[in-house]
Amino acid sequence: xxxxxxxxxxxxxxxxxxxxxxxxxxxxxxxxxxxxxxxxxxxxxxxxxxxxxxxxxxxxxxxxxxxxxxxxxxxxxxxxxxxxxxxxxxxxxxxxxxxxxxxxxxxxxxxxxxxx
Amino acid sequence: xxxxxxxxxxxxxxxxxxxxxxxxxxxxxxxxxxxxxxxxxxxxxxxxxxxxxxxxxxxxxxxxxxxxxxxxxxxxxxxxxxxxxxxxxxxxxxxxxxxxxxxxxxxxxxxx
Numbered sequence: 001x002x003x004x005x006x007x008x009x010x011x012x013x014x015x016x017x018x019x020x021x022x023x024x025x026x027x028x029x030x031x032x033x034x035x036x037x038x039x040x041x042x043x044x045x046x047x048x049x050x051x052x053x054x055x056x057x058x059x060x061x062x063x064x065x066x067x068x069x070x071x072x073x074x075x076x077x078x079x080x081x082x083x084x085x086x087x088x089x090x091x092x093x094x095x096x097x098x099x100x101x102x103x104x105x106x107x108x109x110x111x112x113x114x115x116x
Numbered sequence: 117x118x119x120x121x122x123x124x125x126x127x128x129x130x131x132x133x134x135x136x137x138x139x140x141x142x143x144x145x146x147x148x149x150x151x152x153x154x155x156x157x158x159x160x161x162x163x164x165x166x167x168x169x170x171x172x173x174x175x176x177x178x179x180x181x182x183x184x185x186x187x188x189x190x191x192x193x194x195x196x197x198x199x200x201x202x203x204x205x206x207x208x209x210x211x212x213x214x215x216x217x218x219x220x221x222x223x224x225x226x227x228x
Contacts, residue, residue: 004158006158009156033213033214035216037216037217042221043204043221043222044219044221044222045206045208045217045219047216047217050216052214091158091159095213102147102166102210102212102213103149103161103164103174104149104159104161104208104217105161106151106158106159106160107158108156108157108158109158
């Protein structure tokens with residue numbers, strides 16, 4: 001069974017600074033996707049970024065980027081130039097191929113606080 | 117704008133009641149999912165469906181059932197609500213395993 005672990009229940013960052021959220025996963029699959037989702041106080045889950053395991057290049061979406069270390073099974077999210085609107089719960093998620101029917105396995109979440 | 121709509125944002129039900137949580141998507145997605153979200157536990161999969169009338173148990177199906185009579189609608193049923201089912205319930209859909217989920221805005225259920 002796949003597991004996803006977010007070891008940081010809470011993180012904080014000053015506005016305009018950079019913060020990194022950690023995520024590790026465990027799988028025997030070779031073909032899979034990794035995701036970071038953001039859940040603001042409105043509760044609407046928003047896809048932040050996606051990484052395919054076969055791609056060596058780290059995914060980037062504007063101020064959000066990942067550090068994907070396949071051998072170490074690590075998938076951290078870096079938020080640059082943090083903004084007040086980045087304050088949210090962040091979830092790391094994993095999806096293997098095959099017959100998983102697209103089920104995502106989520107980590108426990110990290111609450112990010114942004115200080116002005 | 118594509119959407120996953122959950123019928124209720126907040127619900128309060130009594131112990132023993134039968135509870136229906138409704139989810140509708142307008143993206144023609146085949147795969148739909150129900151998760152519950154609890155502090156410190158993240159999101160846990162209750163049930164999912166990969167086609168009309170098809171359903172599969174997730175990681176925590178006990179006390180729940182589902183119904184998918186039409187492609188766009190996936191209902192979660194609490195057969196006899198209990199206080200330990202007080203939680204946030206999130207519905208999601210996706211078209212393939214390579215794409216991310218589209219989530220509904222969640223239903224916060226309180227069982228008293």
